Amino acid sequence: MTPNAVPQITLNNGQSIPQLGLGVYKVSQNAAVELIHEAIKVGYRRIDTAALYGNEAEVGQAIRKSGIPRDEIFVTTKIWNDRQGRSHAPEAIEESLKRLDIGHIDMLLIHWPCPTQNLFVETWQVFEDALGTGKIRGIGVSNFEPHHLDALLESGSTVPALNQVELHPAFQQPEVRHYNREHGIATEAWSPLGRGRYEDDSVLTAIATTHERSVAQVILRWHIQIGNLVIPKTGNYDRLVENISVFDFELSESEMQAIASIDAGARTGLNPNEFG
Numbered sequence: 001m002t003p004n005a006v007p008q009i010t011l012n013n014g015q016s017i018p019q020l021g022l023g024v025y026k027v028s029q030n031a032a033v034e035l036i037h038e039a040i041k042v043g044y045r046r047i048d049t050a051a052l053y054g055n056e057a058e059v060g061q062a063i064r065k066s067g068i069p070r071d072e073i074f075v076t077t078k079i080w081n082d083r084q085g086r087s088h089a090p091e092a093i094e095e096s097l098k099r100l101d102i103g104h105i106d107m108l109l110i111h112w113p114c115p116t117q118n119l120f121v122e123t124w125q126v127f128e129d130a131l132g133t134g135k136i137r138g139i140g141v142s143n144f145e146p147h148h149l150d151a152l153l154e155s156g157s158t159v160p161a162l163n164q165v166e167l168h169p170a171f172q173q174p175e176v177r178h179y180n181r182e183h184g185i186a187t188e189a190w191s192p193l194g195r196g197r198y199e200d201d202s203v204l205t206a207i208a209t210t211h212e213r214s215v216a217q218v219i220l221r222w223h224i225q226i227g228n229l230v231i232p233k234t235g236n237y238d239r240l241v242e243n244i245s246v247f248d249f250e251l252s253e254s255e256m257q258a259i260a261s262i263d264a265g266a267r268t269g270l271n272p273n274e275f276g
Helices: 029-041 056-066 089-100 120-131 146-155 174-182 202-211 215-226 237-244 253-260
Strands: 008-010 016-018 046-048 074-079 107-110 139-142 162-166 186-190
Touching: 029 056, 029 237, 046 056, 056 074, 056 089, 074 089, 089 120, 107 120, 107 162, 120 139, 120 146, 139 146, 146 174, 162 174, 174 186, 202 215, 202 253, 215 237, 215 253
Parallel strands: 046 074, 074 107, 107 139, 139 162, 162 186
Antiparallel strands: 008 016
């Protein structure tokens, strides 16, 4: 698998981002360096981390160890909820830069809108200021609903480059995807495989059998074909290879429609309107 096999998506700020990358949520510090090193070896050129994950330093170490030029690897991180607002966000950004120690952050996200704090607009303005430093190349959000995004667009001067949300076959988020598309915001799926809930799904297993692929590969291929950015997480080497090997087959229109029918509005994670 070569890096060139992963399509590049051009974001609204002109950045080019690999459509598929590696998420490292819940990857331990002890395992992270070797896992990311192996991922880079098999073709991954995008790593998604966060301050909350506790492994930013290991992500940076793995990238420095890889021997791959820095500008060939796209790194996303996120500031956590307790660091929002003008009083804390600038320092949180500097802390992430220091932990990563890779010169710049390609994409910085607000991890959650945290409506009870109501600091996400203020935090976004800090992010906009950070763009001018050269240390932050792109800014976006995570877990934002359309009304949260409306507030950013009304108060800020920069449209988020991407919105990372829970998204998988049983929770397809059509309203969020439509809003993002209408405003030029890329949709990125976290928990793209639904935390393993689909291994026995009859629709997906039938499609997987037809293509002689795993159910996970079928789901990732579905994400790719509807235009999502996707960051599957794994701590397993074989799954690293499997997850990135989804660019040599295509789902038919009827198969895509069958997967669309699985949508049940079944969120597995937290509700952004209630959390924080």
